[in-house]
Amino acid sequence: MLQFVIAGLVLGGIYAIAAAGLVITYTASGILNFAFGAMAFFIARFYYFLHTQHGWSIWSSAVVSILIAGPAMGIILYLALFRFLRLSSPLIKVVATIGLSVALPALATWIFSNVTIQQAPGLAPEPVAVYQFLGVPVTLDQVIVYACVIATVVLGAVVLRYTEVGLKVRAMVDSPAMTDLSGTNPEAISLGVWAVSTLFAGLVGVLAAPINGLDIGHFTILMATSFAAVIAARLRNLPLAVVVGLLMGVATSLFQRYLPPNSQWTTTLVDAVPYIVIALFLLYTLVRGGDVGEKSAYGGALDRAITPQGESRLAGSTSSMVETASLSFMGKYAGPLLLIVIVGVLPAIVTDYWVGLFALAFAYAVIFLSWTLVTGEGGMLWLCQITFAGVGAITAAQLATNHGWPVLAAAVMGGLVAAAMGAIVGFLSIRLGDLYVALVTLTFGLLMENLVFTLPTFVNQGLGLSLNRPQFASSNLSFDYLCLAVFVIFALFIVNFRRSTTGLALNAARWSEAGARTSGVSVVQMKVIAGSIAALIAGIGGALLAMAQSPFVPNANFVTFLGLTWLAVLVTIGVRSNAAALIAGVMFVFPAALFQNYLPSWTWTTEALSVLFGLGAISAAKFPDGALAENSRRLRHFLLRFRPVATELVAEPVDAAVPTGAVDGAPRVAEHVS
């Protein structure tokens, strides 16, 4: 047993260091770094590049990658990105880090070349030395992990508790604004924190690569596992995060020791350890009936006071809302209608190859609409829409192929199953706050991907599942129009939703939970409804995608990390608009096809688009409404220059009970006063 505990502590130690890095970054900057896994992968890949591809020694490779490149990456990212996120909403912060998580692995492949990596080296020289400890063999790699865990915990505790730097960091955690006023530069502290955090990421990457494999999918799972420890530590409790990380490693190892070795259930249970931890935490919180205080997690009263309310919220900066409200019916709907007409006509005039791609684009657009509802309208970041799409596809395929259901009815049932799952996930996570929704949905996606989508019935020896198109839509063109029709139906539903009482209530719950509750609106109910309907849309969209791609392999076509790329594409275009969902569907399919067909291969790599999409999502920090809304706004402003009436839009006093002496410098919007 001791042998398994020692082995478990290695894995747990890696989880613990990752969890420590995540907690430190969150407490010091308010940013829960969803790119931690990608950063770890990038540095580990750099280490492999130096050591294995270029023959550098272990120590020089480790020093350059972990101690120099890691902190340098943190400093660069802080200066280029994270410092602009300090006053942003939690959603913007998460989206920016997700953009990074999409861009970094692609960048690593681009820079360090796409080679097949059988076995990644660790920090111990080959052959790895083995020692005896209490009669148990312990490898030098394991010893290095233990040393790193101890160093992390001891150094972290000493620095934070007993040094001036630690005092400044703790002061900044309480209030960056007050720290600034007291003469300490919070920027310098943040810079240091990010450098340390990416150093941890690099260390985790290099330590985990020999055990985990040098693959971004595995690193995403590693990060999600560490998230379990972070969730259990309520985002802030560093010692608890480290302990839970270690315990998860030990539990994993002991399961392997005591459960039947060749059983599918053993594999399932071992893989499910982090999800069990998360489930236990959620159940405990539900039973306890409290919340986790996420809103008060960062900054003090002064920080909250200087944070512009409503600004920089994902999908809905106040300035854009004011402008959108001022638009006429044609101003709001002419563009989307024109877009529908164009994409409706195009399949009829292009060759069959491109017609088939339009079906894919429209199916993606349907899935993207689920984010338009849940994120654009509901203000929640769900990271498992691809999982709901997979559930819809699998359910539809099973019902249509094995049980003889009509394929459209099977697709609707697939959507309903996804909706039920969405309701459960939403009910468990929504009351905990936005960050927990993102965390729980990400881990739910990975859980489904690893435990359900890999079931032999669905993988079918790599052949996957088939889902035939309806007979009336068997040709590519007719199937295009079926997908487009489904898109239009859901888009109209969202338009109605926005204007309905439900939409008003959801909007209210998004902006002020206290205001909504004291107005008689159930915040959880509204958000669960939105999440569930979004899951339904994703499920049906997934079934359409499966028809377009048939046959499909669930654990290849509906991978959680791919879902993050989908989200990055949508956020780049705009997550609040139906038209943006359609454009994002087209953008996800056609550039790659166009480049592959018309550009010389040396000018083009598949990673380039991922990098671009990732950078696009990062740009949400500056343009929360996306490229479509931002460019539409610029176009409107440009056109308004040529309209003489524009000069009449001068502020006028609002004849309300409160005279102009009222506090606040917010601009008056006379154009809305009718």
Place this chain on the structure above:
Amino acid sequence: MTDATPGAVPPEDDAPALAATGVTVRFGGLTALSDVAIDVAPGRIAGLVGPNGAGKSTLLGVLSGLLRANGGRVSLRGHDVTSTSARHRAQRGLARTFQQPEIFQGLTVREHLVLAYRARVAPARLWRDMFDPRSLLPPKPEETERVDGLLELLRLTKVAKAPVAALPLGVVRLVEAGRALASDPHVLLLDEPLSGLDMHASEKLCDVFRQIVNENHHPLSIVIVEHDVAAVLSLSDTVFVLDFGERIAAGTPEQIRKDPAVQAAYLGDTEVQAGAGRGTAAGSPS
């Protein structure tokens, strides 16, 4: 008078509109409220005053259901609501505003009022409307009458279609008040509604509150928390004074003006003794 609102529960006979007894709230080792009692009769205005940190907003949090007390009971129109949520209390006729306005930045002024009205009067619409295209049809006349009436009363008609994100703080406070009133409440909790307004605007808003209480179609009670003691004393029928989480005085405005404990709380014991022979000191309740 009867209340036709679906979520409304008939009042117990002779029950106060809102009553709280023995309310105790502790934040860790700090006792924010200790055994506080307060009640307001139907159709009356109760003022709640006290220095900073006295526990006024905490008490409003307990009364509205946003904050769970460690001890004590809260009843609304004679019904115990201690263990009910803020939403249920709202549906039973309790509405409130906030010290820092809790507005819905994605909605227009009118939509704030419409939502609050429907949440109490037609709560089923909160989820049915998304499937029902008829929700896009013009609203029922009674809804329009209620909402338009409030917009007119609060002089918000001209900004009814404006998103609140574009409005100054003073107007936003009116929107919050309008939202609270749109739910046709029996009890309205106002948390520093005059803060950020100049004297002229404060007087106008106080007039609006008086008018609403006097002209409402059923008895409406108001609990107002405000730092402007003079405004509270002129507006209220009864005044409760808190200091360091304890109720130190309760009575009519006249009684409160003369209460030495209140003067001590605002000025300190030494100054009260020194000023005893000089009449009312500046800054004291007057």
